[in-house]
Amino acid sequence: MNERAVQLNIPEESGWVYVPYSFIGEEVCGRKKPQTALLVESMMYSFSSADGGRVCRQSYADICARLGVCNDTVARSIHLLKACGAVTQDKRGGICAEYRHKAPSRDLNGVEVPDFLLTEALSIRGRKRDGASVVPDTVRPLRPMEAVILCEIRRAQQNGAKEYATSDSRLAKRFSLNKSTVSEYITALLRSGLLFRTQEGRGCNGRYLSKYTVNEKLLRVLRKRKARENKQKQGKAREALFSAGKLTDDERARAAREIAERNAQAAALDARAERERRYAMRRREAEDRAEHYLRIAERDEAFRAAQKAIGRLDIQIARAEVSRLPALEALKAERVKQCAVRAVRLAALHIREEDLHPVWHCQKCNDTGFEIHTGRPCDCDSLPEGGSA
Ligand SMILES: [Zn+2]
Numbered sequence: 001m002n003e004r005a006v007q008l009n010i011p012e013e014s015g016w017v018y019v020p021y022s023f024i025g026e027e028v029c030g031r032k033k034p035q036t037a038l039l040v041e042s043m044m045y046s047f048s049s050a051d052g053g054r055v056c057r058q059s060y061a062d063i064c065a066r067l068g069v070c071n072d073t074v075a076r077s078i079h080l081l082k083a084c085g086a087v088t089q090d091k092r093g094g095i096c097a098e099y100r101h102k103a104p105s106r107d108l109n110g111v112e113v114p115d116f117l118l119t120e121a122l123s124i125r126g127r128k129r130d131g132a133s134v135v136p137d138t139v140r141p142l143r144p145m146e147a148v149i150l151c152e153i154r155r156a157q158q159n160g161a162k163e164y165a166t167s168d169s170r171l172a173k174r175f176s177l178n179k180s181t182v183s184e185y186i187t188a189l190l191r192s193g194l195l196f197r198t199q200e201g202r203g204c205n206g207r208y209l210s211k212y213t214v215n216e217k218l219l220r221v222l223r224k225r226k227a228r229e230n231k232q233k234q235g236k237a238r239e240a241l242f243s244a245g246k247l248t249d250d251e252r253a254r255a256a257r258e259i260a261e262r263n264a265q266a267a268a269l270d271a272r273a274e275r276e277r278r279y280a281m282r283r284r285e286a287e288d289r290a291e292h293y294l295r296i297a298e299r300d301e302a303f304r305a306a307q308k309a310i311g312r313l314d315i316q317i318a319r320a321e322v323s324r325l326p327a328l329e330a331l332k333a334e335r336v337k338q339c340a341v342r343a344v345r346l347a348a349l350h351i352r353e354e355d356l357h358p359v360w361h362c363q364k365c366n367d368t369g370f371e372i373h374t375g376r377p378c379d380c381d382s383l384p385e386g387g388s389a
Contacts, residue, residue: 015114016046016112016113017067017113018042018046018110018112018113019038019039019042019151020042020045020109021111022109022110023038023041023110024038024176025176028081028084028086029083033080035143035144035145036069036144037080039067040063040069041077041086042110043056043058044056044081044087045101045103045108047099048099048100048101049100055100056098056099057097058099059097060074066115067115068115068118068119068141086101086102087100088100088102111148111152111155112151113147114151114219114223116222116225116226117141117142118142118147119226120141120222120226122139122141122192122193122194122222123138124137124138124139124188124191125137126191142188143188145177145181145185146185146188148175149171149185149186150189152164153166153213153214154219162213163211164211164212165209165211165212166212167210168182168210171186193218195213195215196212196215197211198211199211235258235262238254239255239258239259242259276369282361282362282367283368285361287358289355289358293351293356294356296349296351297345297349297351300345300348302345303345303346303349306342307342309334310339310342316331317331317335362378365378365380369381
């Protein structure tokens with residue numbers, strides 16, 4: 001694989017890592033395997049085959065980007081995995097090291113973890129009591145085992161289960177975790193909105209299990225967001241190579257097309273934003289004028305009192321109409337009286353009733369840019385600023 005291909009090797013679509021159950025909770029070199037080492041191992045298992053047909057040629061940067069971990073963690077994990085013999089490394093291949101996982105079979109049972117779960121920042125709601133925050137909100141990607149637990153529940157659902165019934169202790173046993181850790185992970189998943197608990201387990205020793213479902217809608221949104229980011233990154237990388245003159249003719253044509261497309265999209269977006277800005281200014285102008293007159297009128301105490309009374313009477317009249325109160329007629333008469341007072345005050349202030357409402361420049365779209373009745377873009381956009389239709 002040459003340098004150029006390596007640089008362009010940013011996945012366009014979001015990928016995944018396959019985590020075999022048997023890798024989880026294993027001891028390596030006399031201690032429990034760290035979660036990040038589990039991820040790195042799973043990635044090498046997913047990308048290589050034991051007979052040597054496929055090797056994992058990911059660079060440190062690729063592994064970091066895909067798993068959402070830092071360089072040091074990758075180095076430590078690889079060191080650990082090599083020390084315990086799970087992974088072998090072949091450096092002869094050129095710029096990228098080649099890794100192989102020693103597991104003889106590629107059909108170990110396990111869960112598929114989409115990589116965006118490990119890299120996309122999720123907002124995890126905190127906990128509030130009496131209005132004060134006990135646990136603050138956090139924004140972070142999922143921890144490796146949180147992602148594994150979520151994907152385990154998802155896997156059951158994809159196999160046709162409507163809900164996934166389990167208890168913290170069962171999950172703890174299955175994934176070699178502490179019960180309190182599982183409970184913490186489940187809480188984080190619930191608070192991230194990715195997991196729903198349709199029934200909370202009760203009874204001693206988890207006699208009645210909790211039931212969970214996965215929020216597929218949110219997963220879809222996250223996947224799309226990641227795919228879009230990847231696409232942008234890929235475009236930028238290609239653009240850099242394009243300007244550095246490092247592409248073949250075919251690649252050059254494709255890059256030029258992509259750059260043109262992206263520029264066109266950006267231009268269209270800019271034009272839309274500019275149009276929206278123009279209409280917002282026109283609306284503001286009309287609203288400012290109405291507010292100006294309203295402020296003058298409200299400086300008059302009698303007007304203010306009448307205005308307030310009318311507002312109050314409107315509510316009382318609506319109530320009286322609903323419950324057929326006898327006071328209805330009196331309320332209506334009072335409202336007429338207040339309206340008259342208000343009109344007199346307005347006349348004294350030399351303000352017309354229309355002045356209190358925005359006078360839109362365009363009657364067809366009320367300065368929104370879209371015709372009120374049809375929703376189609378209005379043709380008043382071509383009018384000069386402040387011009388009226
Ligand atoms: Zn219009």
